[in-house]
Amino acid sequence: MPTEAITFPGHSGDTLAARLDLPNGPVLATALFAHCFTCSKDIPAARRIAGRLAAMGIAVLRFDFTGLGHSDGEFANTSFSSNVADLIAAAQYLAGRDMAPALLVGHSLGGAAVLRARAGIPTIKGVVTLGAPFDPGHVSHHFDAALPEIRAKGQAEVCLGGRPFVITRDFVEDISAAALAPVIAELNAALLVMHAPRDDTVSIDNAADIFTAAKHPKSFVTLDNADHLISRSEDSEYAAELIATWAGRYIDLTPPAPPPGAPEGVLRVTEADPEGFLQDIQSGPHHHAYADEPLAYGGTNRGMSPYGFVSAGLGACTSMTIRMYARRKGWQFDSVxxxxxxxxVHAQDALPSGPAKIDQFIRVIRICGTLDAEQRAKLLEIADKCPVHRTLAHSSKVTTTLKEEHPMM
Structure with a gap:
């Protein structure tokens, strides 16, 4: 997916660093991602979720809050409220590019921030939280030992994730006063709450409180054994897949008219794992699958192989064609x-034409129901007339062009 490195002014005018992950095709909608407390826009969960949403046509802006990552400003001068203001500034930047966001996704304290920011972004139709605290003041447990010094001196330096940060009294007071229950009750957008039961940073009780405070439409999905940072690739991919599927119910992802001669539109395959073979397959905004290779061939076995998809196409088309013909004839049977x-196989095994190898598909059709011999023979004949069978049985022409793309800076 193309990624554009951009900057925009934050709540106080400081320059914030961001990445805009774009679809390879048309932009059908835009999402805004808020990272976790003292994290950055480039954590694995953010990258994976942005990539998955981009694969289905949703552009994603992920940025570093003021004073974090590559953004300017002093962290000591920020607060929960300033994070919310940065999110609204990001939304205004996107609106200025005619890409006003329809979806907010927030991780941990970023999840609490998107809940609060929603009221300031009128175009939002869906909000997603991942491991979010119901009470933003919950983050103070990261620096409990320093609270007496912060209250007495106005600030203290604490170590978070192996890095030093200055936490001020204003920050502590701001998160302590940030009650979310009223804003969640008036969210006026679909809500998806995602949380891991074994999250030892933000307990799952927080997810229950957020869900209870919200009005419908709302959904809750467990992240099973994921850690708080959703650091394992299988967990971040699972979260990304669920968010993408859920978002399609609340955001209009109608693609533009397909090109002439391609009534089903363009099926796009995008590399998902440059170190292996995993591929994202997106057919329009609503249909997604993974392709991969088995472990024995260097893949991760998280999707069917390319030949598996070819076989699936033949099997699905055969079954559909048989059922369509039977309906037309009024023949009744339970299932196919x-x-x-x-x-x-060697070509001479099937055709009298030299030693070259050809593809052989062995197809076994099972029809459950009461049909006479003549009907079964006719359905077997019809199976050979399914469009995919005919495509495989005849020579096809594949026209290929190479388009060179350069990374956006």
Missing amino acids: SVDVCHDK
């Missing part, structure tokens, strides 16, 4: 299933 095996 199709088993497909793919192999390479």
